[in-house]
Amino acid sequence: xxxxxxxxxxxxxxxxxxxxxxxxxxxxxxxxxxxxxxxxxxxxxxxxxxxxxxxxxxxxxxxxxxxxxxxxxxxxxxxxxxxxxxxxxxxxxxxxxxxxxxxxxxxxxxxxx
Amino acid sequence: xxxxxxxxxxxxxxxxxxxxxxxxxxxxxxxxxxxxxxxxxxxxxxxxxxxxxxxxxxxxxxxxxxxxxxxxxxxxxxxxxxxxxxxxxxxxxxxxxxxxxxxxxxxxxxxxxxxxxxxxxxxxxxxxxxxxxxxxxxxxxxxxxxxxxxxxxxxxxxxxxxxxxxxxxxxxxxxxxxxxxxxxxxxxxxxxxxxxxxxxxxxxxxxxxxxxxxxxxxxxxxxxxxxxxxxxxxxxxxxxxxxxxxxxxxxxxxxxxx
Numbered sequence: 418x419x420x421x422x423x424x425x426x427x428x429x430x431x432x433x434x435x436x437x438x439x440x441x442x443x444x445x446x447x448x449x450x451x452x453x454x455x456x457x458x459x460x461x462x463x464x465x466x467x468x469x470x471x472x473x474x475x476x477x478x479x480x481x482x483x484x485x486x487x488x489x490x491x492x493x494x495x496x497x498x499x500x501x502x503x504x505x506x507x508x509x510x511x512x513x514x515x516x517x518x519x520x521x522x523x524x525x526x527x528x529x530x
Numbered sequence: 531x532x533x534x535x536x537x538x539x540x541x542x543x544x545x546x547x548x549x550x551x552x553x554x555x556x557x558x559x560x561x562x563x564x565x566x567x568x569x570x571x572x573x574x575x576x577x578x579x580x581x582x583x584x585x586x587x588x589x590x591x592x593x594x595x596x597x598x599x600x601x602x603x604x605x606x607x608x609x610x611x612x613x614x615x616x617x618x619x620x621x622x623x624x625x626x627x628x629x630x631x632x633x634x635x636x637x638x639x640x641x642x643x644x645x646x647x648x649x650x651x652x653x654x655x656x657x658x659x660x661x662x663x664x665x666x667x668x669x670x671x672x673x674x675x676x677x678x679x680x681x682x683x684x685x686x687x688x689x690x691x692x693x694x695x696x697x698x699x700x701x702x703x704x705x706x707x708x709x710x711x712x713x714x715x716x717x718x719x720x721x722x723x724x725x726x727x728x729x730x731x732x733x734x735x736x737x738x739x740x741x742x743x744x745x746x747x748x749x750x751x752x753x754x755x756x757x758x759x760x761x762x763x764x765x766x767x768x769x770x771x772x773x774x775x776x777x778x779x780x781x782x783x784x785x786x787x788x
Contacts, residue, residue, distance in 0.1 A: 419648055419680035423566045430564045438560055448566075455683060455709045502708035503741045513741055522683075524562040 420460035423522065424468045430524050435473050440529035443474040447526040453486040453502060453519035484521055488514025570684055573652035577659070577687025582777055585667040587770035590650075590688035592710060594703070595676030597696040598720045600628050601753040603671055604635040609763045610669065611636050614770070617664035619672045621650040628673065638662060649680035652687055669770060678707040689773055690714075696721040697728055701735035704742050711742040716749065718762065723752040 427448070435443050446465070450456055458481055465479045486499035490506035497507055499514055506514055565571070581588050593599050600620075607616055618639040620628040629641035640662045642654050655672060664670055672688060674681040682691075693714035695703055698721055704711040711717070717739055719732065732750075739746055749765065751758035 419683060422647070422649075422651065422680075422684075426566045426569050429569060430562065430566070434560065434562050434564070440560075444557060455679065501705075502712055503705055503738070505741075513744065522566045524564050524566065526562055527560045528557055529560055530557045 420457060421464045421468070423456065424461060424464040427465075427524055428468045428472055428474065431527055432473050434524075434527060435529050438529060440527075441473065442530050443477045443527050444530060445478045445480060445528035446474060446524065447480045447482065447528075449482045449484060449521045449523040449525045451484045451486065451519035451521040453499065453516060454522050456522065458483065482525065484519055486519030487517055489517045490514055567683060567685075570652050573656055574685035574687040577652055577656045580656070580659070581670065581687060581689075584664070585774060585777075586664055586670050587668075587766075587773055588670040588672060588686070588688040589766070590672045590674060590681070590686050590691045591694060592674045592678070592681045592691055592714070593676060593694035593696075594678050594699060597676070597694045597699065598753055599673050599676070599694050600631055602694065602718065602720060602751060603673060604631060605753040605756070605759055606671070606763060606766070607632065607635045607637045609759060610766070613767070615665040615668040617659075617662050617668050617670050619650075619655055619658045619662065619670070621673060621675045623647070623675060638664070644675055648675060648677050649684050650674050650686060651684050655686045667774075669766065678703065678710045682707075682709040682713045690716060690769065692716040692718060694718045694720050695735070695739075697725055697730040697732070699730075701731050702738060704735065704739040708742045711739050711746065714743065714746065716747045716765070718758075719748060719750045721752060721754070722750045722757055723755045 431443055431446055450458060450461065462479060469475055469477060487496055488499040488504065489496050490509055490512060492509040492512050493506060495508065496517060497514060499516060499519060502516060503513055506512055591599055603618065610616060616637040618632045618637050620632060620639055620641045621644060622628055622641065623644050626641040629639040632639035640658045642650060642658050644650065650672065659670065672686055691714040693710055695717060697719065736748055749758055749761050751762055
């Protein structure tokens with residue numbers, strides 16, 4: 418599962434950031450994981466506890482924001498909701514929408530002390 | 531010794547650890563806004579720059595297990611090895627069987643065993659290529675771990691992802707695994723020699739694939755009969771020449787590897 422790799426990447430980012438801020442404890446990690454990012458949020462939660470054990474974020478809470486998918490139609494220029502990458506524009510049903518939102522895979526913020 | 535990441539023996543330089551604690555620490559929110567894949571992406575950029583310096587044209591081959599990637603690779607090597615130097619990175623969870631097959635086909639190969647890992651990442655590929663030391667102006671073929679999910683997210687520094695789908699699989703795979711078909715530039719529809727024996731609907735499959743990715747370039751191949759392999763090797767040589775032209779005079783090799 419690549420959720421574990423993603424969480425290992427996350428740990429490096431949050432520990433670097435926390436140290437750069439002079440913090441000694443991370444209390445909450447806020448991630449942004451778009452609904453089209455191809456990631457199982459439950460698998461992320463499971464991996465989070467495993468990778469943060471013994472780190473500055475040990476015992477931290479994990480909050481995951483899941484932005485909805487959206488896409489832009491090259492034909493009519495309008496933005497529509499997208500639930501899967503191959504969704505067509507509801508007005509121009511010949512073209513798949515170009516994804517403009519919902520693919521986020523980011524550490525958004527930390528609560529630290 | 532790695533000068534990019536300092537991962538082999540090079541001690542990582544940490545901050546001085548000086549902390550500004552104030553007895554009763556207060557909780558505060560810090561905005562981060564950093565991508566979970568940024569480290570892989572940084573290694574992928576470094577790989578891409580190293581490939582460009584040496585004129586190496588890299589392809590990342592992705593598919594389900596059993597799509598015929600390795601047979602397609604050995605057939606490709608047989609057709610191209612007298613025209614261009616070829617080097618291969620093989621990704622599998624276990625065993626060096628595939629690298630041995632590639633070496634037997636006449637190309638230098640190095641195996642990366644990912645263990646429990648389900649994909650190759652740019653960091654391990656960078657080090658594998660250092661060990662492999664391909665000749666300047668080589669074709670570098672990276673056979674990813676058989677998996678249509680995870681390798682889609684991990685840029686390795688390749689020029690193109692090539693997705694391989696065999697006609698013994700479901701024709702609806704482009705819809706079931708859209709991320710991979712969206713990330714690829716080329717689709718090889720493989721094992722087409724078996725079409726008379728299976729119920730695979732080629733038109734429907736390609737309709738699905740182009741729905742996910744209208745720019746997808748499709749080739750039909752069979753490593754068994756050789757069908758479509760001239761078109762495939764022709765595409766490789768043309769794309770490599772195009773990449774070199776795009777680099778202009780900067781495509782000249784800088785220093786001999788190693």
